[in-house]
Amino acid sequence: MKTCDIAIIGLGLMGSAALHELARRGADVLGFDPLAIGAARGSSHGSCRIFRRFNFESEAYTALSDRAFAGWRALESASGQTVLMPSPILEAGPPGCELVAKSRAAAAAAKSRIMGPRNGREANAAFPAFNLPEDWDVVVNDSGGILLAERALRAFRAGAEDRVILETAQIAPTPSGIRITTTREEIMAAQVIVSAGPWVADLVPSLRPHLMVTRQAVGWFAPARPETTAYGEFPIFILDGARGMVYGFPDFEGRGVKAAQHDHGPVVGADQWEPPASDLELDIPSATLAELVPGAAGAVIDRDICLYTNTAKADVIVDDGNEFIIDRLPADPRIIVASPCSGHGAKFATAIGAMLADMALDPKLKAIDAFRLDRFSNFA
Known part of the structure; x- marks a missing residue:
């Protein structure tokens, strides 16, 4: 059976940013998504998204926006293409x-x-x-x-095409790793990042009540x-x-x-x-x-x-809802969830991709408090 250290399920902007960052750092990573770039489905499809430095949703996002902005400029430098038009x-x-x-x-x-x-x-x-x-x-x-979304997806995946498997994937935790099953093969991964947008609850059913x-x-x-x-x-x-x-x-x-x-x-x-x-x-x-x-x-x-x-709104660390979930599953820390983005996450993709890479490479690293799963009582 083929193996990898890290598998990413869902290669929209978040997943592709994580793939790019992990590949850049030399990690053994594979990405899975049935949708080719340009498909008219998926939360990252289409030509453009808004980048905002100052966000009405939260003052705390400004630092994340600044980190993301630096990431977008680095991606432009690496790809030789404009990704963010002022x-x-x-x-x-x-x-x-x-x-x-x-x-x-x-x-x-x-x-x-x-x-x-x-x-x-x-x-x-x-x-x-x-x-x-x-x-x-x-x-x-x-x-x-x-933010030129489709162009950014292409830039994230450039040079990592051999790491992308255009297949729907299912995950099954086992004692020896997370089994990834597609229509063609099975791969055993040590860790999995699930960034599957609207399909995330199909892969992690415990999230469904909160989405x-x-x-x-x-x-x-x-x-x-x-x-x-x-x-x-x-x-x-x-x-x-x-x-x-x-x-x-x-x-x-x-x-x-x-x-x-x-x-x-x-x-x-x-x-x-x-x-x-x-x-x-x-x-x-x-x-x-x-x-x-x-x-x-x-x-x-x-x-x-x-x-x-x-x-949905959290009930432990009370929030207004529409906040990101970026955290390890408490029941199985080998599975990192990076979704949903509540309609305003695209601009942060480079910062979140780097955050996911950090978490995958350092098992002791904790997620940002506002994004953690234990803000919901059934995960606390």
């Missing part, structure tokens, strides 16, 4: 908006001075595509970017005023209005303005990628653009589905 990020909402307040607080905690528009009137003047209410709170962070997979519709819109939405003229945006939280990108691909609702969609199974996003599912981002970003509003010219795998 772009300002505009966040806005009604007066007193929690989103804006928390992003400002994260920047202040990092002793970073925020420049630029602070209300809707100033934002509309700076970025003519917008028509925000003049009294809305606004913060513009200049340290954001467009919720939701269907998120994504659209690309033909901008009414293309000159106002081009890359370099128009920021990434996150708007927290009456219809919910909607995010979007400048038209950096010539494909239109990508926009979607960040609030959780309907709960679905891990394989429910079909049917394509409907006009009804895209009604909220479409209406939000028409009202608040008329320069970007227009017909839907492309559409996609993303699945968020969301974490």
Whole structure:
């Protein structure tokens, strides 16, 4: 039977980052994923994700963002390709908006001075595509970017293609190791990293009570005023209005303005990628653009589905949910879980990949407290 020291099940951005880092350090590692890069499934598929240095979810993410940023630049240097395109990020909402307040607080905690528009009137003047209410709170962070997700996946796997097995894999702990079974072979691994996105509970059933997979519709819109939405003229945006939280990108691909609702969609199974996003599912981002970003509003010219795998609220170390799980299974520390990412983990992939490599190579290393499994009572 073939053997390896470390197996990675799931090669999205997290798993591929861990594969890259472990291979770079000379580890005996294999990665398993049935999806080839470019497939229209998997939580890391598609062309782009948002990179934010200052995160409204938690001030504690700033240090993780900084580590990730250094990782993205190192990946660019190693691959000779651009992976992270600099772009300002505009966040806005009604007066007193929690989103804006928390992003400002994260920047202040990092002793970073925020420049630029602070209300809707100033934002509309700076970025003519917008028509925000003049009294809305606004913060513009200049340290954001467009993460080129598919290109990053290719860069992570470059030079490690012989370590990638394009097969669905199952795991079974045995006294002598973790048996990895595919349709073609069996491999015995000393340790396993499970980073399988919406399929993680199929591999680690004890996680199922703490996870919720939701269907998120994504659209690309033909901008009414293309000159106002081009890359370099128009920021990434996150708007927290009456219809919910909607995010979007400048038209950096010539494909239109990508926009979607960040609030959780309907709960679905891990394989429910079909049917394509409907006009009804895209009604909220479409209406939000028409009202608040008329320069970007227009017909839907492309559409996609993303699945968020969301974490429930913890009950030991109390949190608000939607936090990462990155930890060893208490029942079998040979199994490291690196999922879910609750719809906002992609930007941290290089930092989390390095964290996973550290944990796999040092059995005594503990996970970050906020990401540990023992914040849930059935793992405590």
